[in-house]
Amino acid sequence: MTEKPTSCYACHRHFGRKNGTRRSCHHVWPKRFFNGAGPKVYLCEYCHQKLERWIPFCRKLSTTQYEEVLEYFCQSRRMK
Secondary structure, three states, X not given: OOOOOOEOOOOOOEOEOOOOEOEEEEEOOOXXXXXXXXXXXXXXXXXXXXXXXXXXXXXXXXXXXXXXXXXHHHHHHHHO
C-alpha cells in the first residue's frame, strides 16, 4: 500500500491539523471525461481550488494537456 504524501504537490505546504492544511485528491485527468482513470496528486485545499479554475470545464483536452496544466500551475505556485 502506497502512503499518502505529507505535503502539497504544488506549494509543498505540509498537511496537518496544527497548520490547518487539509489534503485533497486531484484527478489530473478530470473524472467527468475519464471516469476516474489516470494519475492523481494530493494538493492542499487552497491549491486544489485554484487549479480547478485553470482547467476548462466544458472542453475536453488531451491527457498530455491536462498534465501540462498541472505542471505549469505547480511552477507558478512554487515561484511565490
